[in-house]
Amino acid sequence: MDTLGGAEFVPETTYLNTSTCGLLPRRAVEAVRALALSSGTGQPDGAGDFDVVEAARASFARLVRVPADRVAVGTAVAVHVGLIAASLPPGSEVLLPEGEFSSVVTPFTVRGDLKPRYVPLESLAAEVRPETALVAFSAVQSSDGRTADLAGVRAAAAAHGARTLLDATQAAGWLPIDAGEYDYTVTGGYKFLVSPRGTSFLTVGEEAQRSLVPILAGWVAGQDMWASTYGPVGELAVSARRFDQPVPFLAYHGAERSLPLLDDIGIETIHAHNTALAARFRAGLREIGHEPAGTGHADGSAIVAVAGLGDRQDALARAGVAVAVRAGNLRAAFHLYNSTADVDRALDVLAG
Structure with missing residues (x-):
């Protein structure tokens, strides 16, 4: 199976570490370099472009199937x-999976002063109860690639009046996600969205927007940003932009180029590609006597983890294979x- 993306990616290793950090396409590297050079030489465009941020917002919105006015931009999931x-x-x-x-x-x-309650990922939907205010969970677990019962959790939360917060950081970019099905989603852009570190996206449902307090609001959260630079912001943006943080422009100039590439290829195409490679890896692991972790809940994931092989990371690195523990x-x-x-x-390498 060939790669997707053509000459946009030029890995010099066998790079299997996107769950830690994705590779930047050439177009993103060029955009970051161009802005850095403009900034370093005092050019008029060196400060960064808000239109580029808006384009990145719109691209992410298309990828997760929501209007751009439901998306806030920022720097980190936390x-x-x-x-x-x-x-x-x-x-x-707040109901959370164990090991989240x-x-x-x-x-x-x-x-x-909150009441976090932890349950096994596989029991998350069944553990929602009337007193649950929020279910907060990842679509795909970072530690082992297990996927959550997304439909089951949504149905249980709706039945009990709980809100949902989905972390799509290990999913968006390869797993089809409809962010409109959740009250909130958070997504770090530097993994499967192949964008620079410092890009993070928050989606907020229409109902949730009315109760979420924009405690981080600065001038960029104003309806008219340039009329909001001094004193209290008189009118906050009517969209999710009221939850924006000031962004690192270098990162967003890169994201503005990366995200359309994923859209052009298509998330469904990437999903089929990634999961086929992961299935091949799982089958190969079993042939050499290693059972992947999370079997039954990770078999359709693009992330594969296996217990007992953490000490092989150095040997893989020496052979030019990048993985994580x-x-x-x-x-x-x-990816x-x-x-x-x-x-x-x-x-x-693992067999040898």
Whole structure:
């Protein structure tokens, strides 16, 4: 199976580490370089372009199937989750999967007056109850690639009047996501969205927008930004832009070029490509005597983890194969710039 994206990607290793950080396409590298050069030489456009940020917002909105006015931009998932955590009344129950990524969990626990409750991922839908205010969870688990029962959690939350917060960081870019089906989604852009670090997107449903307090609001959250630069912002944006953070322009100039590439190829096409490579890797692991982690809940994932092989990361690195170790698991992630040759290379090293 050939790669997708053509000459946009030029990995010099067998790169199976997108769950840590995705590769930037050439077009994004060129955009970042151009802005950095303009900034370094005092050119009029060196400060960055808000129109580019709006284009990145619109591209992300298309990828997750919501209008652009439901999308806020920022810098990190933890900051977006913190905004949501700050809006919850004291004593609210937040239902979370055991072992969930820290950025989804910690903003709730540091408040000290909320009631986090942890359950196995597989039981998440069944554990929603009338007193649950929010279900916060990842579409795909960082540690082992397990996928959540998205439809089941949505149905259970709706039945009990709970809101939903989906972290799509390990999913958006390869797994079809409809962000409009959740009250909130948060997505770091630097993994499967192949955008620079410093890009993060928050989607807020129409009903949720009315109760989420924009405690991070600065001048960029004003309906008229340039009339909001001094004193209190007189009128906040009527869209989710009221939740915007000031953005790092270098990162968003790159994202504005990366995101349309995914849209052009198509998430369904990328999904089929990535999951086929992951299935090949799982089959190869079993042939050499290693059972992938999360079997039954990770078999359709683009992320493959296997316990007991964490100590092989250095050997793989010496052979030019980039993977990660998370929660004791050796973790490989497959994306549009990978091929069957990459899968077979990693298996050869592990077998040898």
